[in-house]
Amino acid sequence: MLKADFIPHSRPVLSNEELNKNADSFYDLMKTRRTVRHFSKRKVSKSVIETIIKTASTAPSGANKQPWTFAVISSPEMKQKIREAAEKEETQNYNGRMSDEWLEDLKVFGTDANKPFLEEAPHLIAVFKKAYELTPEGKKKNYYVNESVGLAAGFLIAAIHQAGLCSLTHTPSPMNFLEKILNRPVNERAVLLIPVGYPAEDAEVPALEKKSIDDVAVWY
Secondary structure (H helix, E strand, O other): OOOOOOOOOOOOOOOHHHHHHHHHHHHHHHOOOOEOOOEOOOOOOHHHHHHHHHHHOOOOOEOOOOOEEEEEEOOHHHHHHHHHHHHHHHHHHHHHHOOHHHHHHHHHHOOOOOOOHHHHOOEEEEEEEEOEEEEOOEEEEOEOHHHHHHHHHHHHHHHHHHHOOEEOOEOOOOOHHHHHHOOOOOOEEEEEEEEEEOEOOOOOOOOOOOOOHHHHOOOO
């Protein structure tokens, strides 16, 4: 096996003061990120979405296989098909698939099977994981696929927010309708459906609090 070429690492070494400034700045930005369910129909350029996806693709992945595809849906007709299919699954979720405890936990958010944001947002980004690669020589393994795609999705959401847009992580389970509607190859599985755009002028979000550092971190 050929050894990978290596290049010098170019990340500058910063002082502790600079590190704190950068960390605080990014935290201040990210703590304003909120899940939005009401979108403006204001257009967002293709170039912005492309750069956001390029940023997501800088995420680490098992053996650098980058086992993901980001499918961008902007066509009104395609968004309508996706909404209809998603709402069909969600209707079953809210009427039998979800446990009573789950439904109770969702009450505070006022969600239901109706998903107008799937048509309102100018773009939908469907995130697919590649269970394996399809090559002329046959199937090739990918490694740590779920972990790799999860990292890329996190980068994607952060990039969307940093650009000045809003998003929603939508997971209508099961999601195989996306593979059929978008005619994705057999090695791809839908993981997330993310509407992206500007918030509607009257958009509201729940008044939530995140867990404290003491609740989420343990020091040894």
